[in-house]
Amino acid sequence: MKRSNIALAMTFSISALFLSACNDDNDSNQRDNQKDKSFVSETSYTYESEGLGDLSAASSIKVMNYKMPNVLGKTVETSALVFFPKIAKPKDGYRVVVWAHGTLGVADKCAPTNTPLNPNFKNYTAKNLLEQGYVIVAPDYEGLGGAGEHPYLHIPSEARSAQYAVKAAKEYYGQQLQGSWMSVGQSQGGQASLGIAEYANNDATYKGAVAGAPASSLDKIILEVAPEAIDTLPQSAAIDTYATLLSYAALTGVGITSYEPTFGYQGIFGSAKAKEIATLAKTECLGEIVEAYKQDIQSYVVDNPTAKVSEYPGIDVEAFKNDATIQKFLTDYSQPTTKKLNKPIYIIQGKYDTNVPYVITQALYDAMYSSGTKVELKTVDIVPSAANPVVNGSHTGAILAANESGELVQFIKQNMPAQ
Structure with missing residues (x-):
């Protein structure tokens, strides 16, 4: 009996040690997994009710906080707006469009998550994409949604801001998202969208970019x-x-x-x-x-x-x-690549743009096309007028005109159908 009891006790002891070791491994794995996660939290957006009032196709607008590596190689926290459509989720999940915003400033108070929705974005791009059933992830960019200065027009930083926002969204929303994504941006955001295409070139889930008046050759x-x-x-x-x-x-x-x-x-x-x-x-x-x-x-x-x-x-x-x-x-850091990209690119440029001149974007397009990138240049050549100063030809107007014509959404649907 004694030997039996001792043996039984030893068995329990060894089992306990083994289980303890397994738990230690699990804890370690959990810590490692947590360290690798980008998602931090989802919080309320101060202007959600106002935004939903204007965006009838949106079911929610939230702020997603997430982690990313900054320009100094340190992990920092930043934020993004996340818009879900009212359209029912496809069986395999929603597709995501990243909205890369144009120049707002580098001070925290200028960040999209800290301000009401930009009217042009809200009334055109966001409205059209939500009506088609896309989820929109709109990063503040590094330094705008968190500590530190915003590295304005710094392409690697802009690209990481988008990539880690998508990573965080996939972590948190899980099976609500199908996994595929594209990027759309205007001005600084147009440059950022081309940068995203460069840095996501080997990401099979990334399907292409729209770039309105992309900053280049500064x-x-x-x-x-x-x-x-x-x-x-x-x-x-x-x-x-x-x-x-x-x-x-x-x-x-x-x-x-x-x-x-x-x-x-x-x-x-x-x-x-x-x-x-x-x-x-x-x-x-x-x-x-x-x-x-x-x-x-x-x-x-x-x-x-x-x-x-x-x-x-x-x-x-x-x-x-x-x-x-x-x-x-x-x-x-600031010049979009002219090396061949294996993702389709759609560039929209106002012919009479005085902020990003047409000749600059034409030269960028020519270089990208010559490298073998599948790139299309949509020229908006209607002269702005006093009665219609924004749409059709000015700096911000080019992407709005492509929204009005339906060509922007058509490019997205062609390369990443919503269903």
Whole structure:
């Protein structure tokens, strides 16, 4: 009996040790799995009721918080808006469209999750996609939805912001999502959408990109195309265009400090006042920065009645050309790839766009096409008018026109049917 009892006791002891070891392994695996997860939480969106009131095709609008690697290689938390349609879920789950937003600013208060829905996005792209039955994931981007500066126009960061948002959505919503996804964006978001296509090129679940007026060749725009084009515009339009370009430059400078904290971005501006206004990019959104530059350019024109708008000392050309940090940003981080992509690309460009000139996008398209990428360029060539200043030809109007015609949604449906 004693031997039997001892043997039984030993059996229980060994079993207990084995189970304990298994539990330790499970705990370790759970910790590892948790560490690898991107999803953090789903929280309420302050403006959900207002958004749902305008978007009759949406059943919910939530804020999804998730983790991603930042430009310094550290794991950070950011956020995205997630829109579910009212259309019943397909048997195999909803398809996802990532909306990459255009320039808003780099301050946290400018983030989509902190503001009401942009009217153009809400009334056109979001409305049309939700009506077809797509889920929309709209990232704030790194630094806008969380700690740190937003690396404005930094393609690897924009792409990771989207990829990890999709990863988090798949983790949390599970079988509600089928797995396939595409990207759509305008301006900064157009550039981001092309960047997403580059970085998701080997992702079988990624099906293609729409890019409206994608930012590219920033140095060529600032130093060559813009100065010549600005002086062909009516003075008020010239001032507005130059003020907008200078605001983009200020946001770029502040964005670079996200990974080069000591970068003296003010040095690329040409006057004391232009340098001072550039610092607004740290705390204000695009509209406020543009307005400050407009007022200073207007003062310059009044004080120098024979001067051209392009002669306003906004950019120090030599400093811009010779700054190694700026040049690295232009060549390594901000230019969409022209290497062959194996995903279909649809570029929409207004012929009379003064922010991203048509000739710049045409050159990008030509390079992508020559590399073998399946890319289409949709040109919107109707001149904007006072009665219809947005749709048909202006910077933001091109993607709206493609929405109105149904061509944007048709491209999405063709490459990723909603059902």
